[in-house]
Amino acid sequence: MIKPVNSVEYNRFGYEWGKYNRIIPIYEKQFLGWVHPFKPSDFKGKRVLDAGCGTGRNTYWPLSYEAKEVVAFDVDPRTVAVAQKNLSDYSNASVVQSSIYDIKYVNEFDVVFSIGVIHHLERPKEAVAKLVRATKPGGTTLVWVYGKEGYTLLKFFINGVRRLTSKFLIRILDICVKPWSFLFYLYLKAWKHKHPYLKLLSQASYWHIHSILFDQLLPETANYWTRAETLDLFDGLSVSDVRINFCNKGSWTVWATKED
Secondary structure (H helix, E strand, O other): OOOOOOHHHHHHHHHHHHHOOOOOOHHHHHHHHHOOOOOHHHHOOOEEEEEOOOOOOOOHHHHHOOOOEEEEEEOOHHHHHHHHHHOOOOOOEEEEEOOHHHOOOOOOEEEEEEEOOHHHOOOHHHHHHHHHHHEEEEEEEEEEEEEOOOOHHHHHHHHHHHHHHOOOOHHHHHHHHHHHHHHHHHHHHHOOOOOHHHHHHOOOOHHHHHHHHHHHHOOOOOOOEOHHHHHHHHOOOOEEEEEEEEEOOOEEEEEEEEOO
16 A cells, blocks of 8 residues: 555545545536636547546546546545546546655656645645656646635635644534535525636535535645746746636636647
């Protein structure tokens, strides 16, 4: 078994993805928002690496868009087992156990992405360097991270609460979050929302809403980065044409082309 980078985070995310393990249709809308301006056709025929795949919820969509091959990995063996089951219909998918710091691929993939992972790491720039290393020359490396801009006071509040809830026993936290998830679910359903993320979540089920709030309050490490800090993740790496998108007015997607 691969030794986890952080045993606390390892156990907490392993529990989360073991319990909230389904792939549901709304995840496709989220995925396409996170990888924008990538379109489904941009994955067709490509070799893709999903770094920190969780349940395989983001791995699934490139496969459905006819990617040539998708390799996914996660550090927790329980999570890997869930992803393997969710992707079992695709013979061109492989899921392995690995840490993002231990990626062994060099110049291999047309597209390398990591969604919702880098902002939880203690050494994010080192992890992004590994992603770029795995991308073949001319290929694209893409990461999605929490943004500091947008709903700043709410994020400040969540971070404050997380300092407490990240110390809770996982099952206790799961129970404690449920009433707040229900209230948020009612709020989303009761009004029409103009904010793009709230508008998307208004289509979600209670199960989905709860999984999101639980995910927000679970980890010990969760960084919210400014635009400049996000771009800095690629600073000094062998990339060009670094671009960034303000996703759903609250997070950042940044991608770059691997240089020859």
